[in-house]
Amino acid sequence: MTQGKSLPDLADVRKEIDQIDQQLHQLINQRAKCAQQVAQVKVAEDGKDAVFYRPEREAQVLRAVMERNQGPLSNEEIARLFREIMSACLALERPIKVAYLGPEGTFTQQATLKHFGHSAISVPFAAIDEVFREVEAGAVDYGVVPIENSTEGVISHTLDSFMDSGLQISGEVVLRIHQxxxxxxxxxxxxxxxxxxxxxxxxxxxxxxxxxxxxxxxxxxxxxxxxxxxxxxxxxxxxxxxxxxxxxxxxxxxxENIEDTPDNSTRFLIIGRETVPASGDDKTSLMISMRNLPGALHQILEPFNKHKIDLTRIESRPSRSGAWNYVFFVDFNGHIDEARVQPVLKEVGENAADMKVLGSYPQGVL
CATH class of the missing domain: 3.40.190.10 (Periplasmic binding protein-like II)
Incomplete structure (x- = not known):
């Protein structure tokens, strides 16, 4: 019988874990102190207009965490740990307040915690339009609303709310749905x-x-x-x-897990009042009103094909301007500040009766 490699002493391993925990504790507190310094700089420079939560910065940090991860924890698991650290540090700068489609216990609340972490203050509301109103009024910093399910399709109430809203999409989160x-x-x-x-x-x-x-x-x-x-x-x-x-x-x-489709998922949007700078891996959403003419849909799609911009979703909703007129909601990969995107926006805008940028925002990391 071949003798295998001897196992390490359990007491020694536990001692090493205790030492690592002490180092982690010190580093987390050191990071938290840096977050407080960031808050001081922002307040000194911008006063009451200081913006503490930066979606593009958080996306960049989480991507870097996943890129340098070497295991044994998975990329998603290590990113979740960092998400909670970032959430707690942001709360030291200023706790972020988020409205979501309630009541407590919904998948939308779960998506809110996944995106903002458990240190955010999450507030439930009974309807999607109420979430929009709370963000618009400045009563909360952000809102979280469902936009589409992989099995059942688009959430029409969310699309309709954008027709009358001046809010911007500042992020997205995809949640695996287990029923x-x-x-x-x-x-x-x-x-x-x-x-x-x-x-x-x-x-x-x-x-x-x-x-x-x-x-x-x-x-x-x-x-x-x-x-x-x-x-x-x-x-x-x-x-x-x-x-x-x-x-x-x-x-x-x-x-458990009685959903008919194994990969059943729902995509949620983060809505806010500010535009979001480019993060390096972004998505843009447009709302386009077309004239009731032959070839209207082709006029929307052709500029994207011509300039090789990847469309990820297109949905239509009846327009409120007249019978048989439609509004198209379009998602594509890229940020409005990118040079390659500018010609597309120009050409679509020239052909459309109206075009509204709903937001450029980081593609979902978690």
Whole structure:
């Protein structure tokens, strides 16, 4: 029998961990002191107009963290750790206040914490247009709203809110959506007669529900968190919701990951009042109103093809200016300040009845 390599002494390994923890502690506090110095400089230079949260800077830092990572922690895991450190340091400069589509326990809250970290002050609102209004009024610094789901498509309420808003998109975050069937303590699994959830969540789990609970009534709720709250004290009912709602309302997970599509994800937008400088890997969103003429869609798309700009999404919504007129929402890779993008904006603007830049912002890192 060949003798293998001897294992290290457990006490020695623990001693090394303690030493590393002490070094990490010192370095984190050192970083926090630097953040306080940054705040002092910003206040001295800009006074009450000082901007503490810089989306492009945070994206650059997180990209650098992932690029230099050598494991064994994954790139995403190490970036999450740094996100929380950055969030805590930013709170020392000035706590950031963020509105999100609530109530507590929604996937939008989960996306908010993923993007801003747990040191941000997150405030729930009942509707997407309320989130827009709070940001516009300056009551909060930023808002987080869903824009599209990989299974169910675009969130029309968010697109419609941009038609009347002067806000800018300052970031995006993509969240992997896991749906669970949740029960309160009063319900037995074999007695479920009603299943509550948001319309989109019910749609994302349609095949699973058909196979496992074909006779149960499916009732749409304003949010999956509301569904979870309802079944906490109700008999013979279940909710479809995510981890945050399950933990918040103390529900049992009868079945996990019941979504029909394995890669089910939702993209969320960060909305704010300021434009965002280029970060080096950016995306731009436009809202384009076209004249009701033949070839209108071609006039939108051709400049992107001509100048080799990668379109990532195009959606249409009925215009409020007249019947059968449409507004197009377009996303493409690039920042409006890039020289290669300028000719595209010029040509699209010349052909459109109106063109509005909704924002250039860092592509989602996490």
């Amino acid at each position: 669970h069937l949740l029960l309160g303590e009063n319900t037995r699994p074999d007695k479920i007669s009603t299943i509550y959830s948001h319309t989109s969540s019910l749609a994302q789990c349609r095949k699973w529900l058909d196979a496992h609970y074909p006779g149960a009534e499916r009732v749409a709720m304003p949010s999956n968190a509301e569904a979870a709250r309802k079944v906490k004290s109700e008999w013979h009912s279940a909710a479809i919701a995510g981890d945050m709602a399950a933990d918040l309302y103390g529900l049992k997970r009868l079945a």
